[in-house]
Amino acid sequence: MGSIGPTELLLIAFVFVLLFGAGRIAEIGKGLGEGIRNFKLGVREAVSDDTDQLPEHTDAAESDAGRLEGKSARRARPASSESA
Numbered sequence: 001m002g003s004i005g006p007t008e009l010l011l012i013a014f015v016f017v018l019l020f021g022a023g024r025i026a027e028i029g030k031g032l033g034e035g036i037r038n039f040k041l042g043v044r045e046a047v048s049d050d051t052d053q054l055p056e057h058t059d060a061a062e063s064d065a066g067r068l069e070g071k072s073a074r075r076a077r078p079a080s081s082e083s084a
Contacts, residue, residue: 016025 020028
């Protein structure tokens with residue numbers, strides 16, 4: 001029990017044809033196919049837009065290194081002489 005066999009699948013398909021008609025089922029399938037195609041196209045366009053906007057790795061690494069060097073230089077400075 002709990003397993004759907006080929007006979008049950010045929011019965012379900014027959015009920016769908018009776019309820020919706022063969023033409024309506026074809027329209028539903030066509031709409032579903034177009035929706036999937038549009039979704040895939042949108043995903044491809046979004047991925048290509050994202051990759052076009054990313055900076056190159058070498059530029060990002062150099063700018064990060066420069067910022068890190070500036071921070072470490074600021075930390076290494078001694079405290080001002082006002083406290084003495």
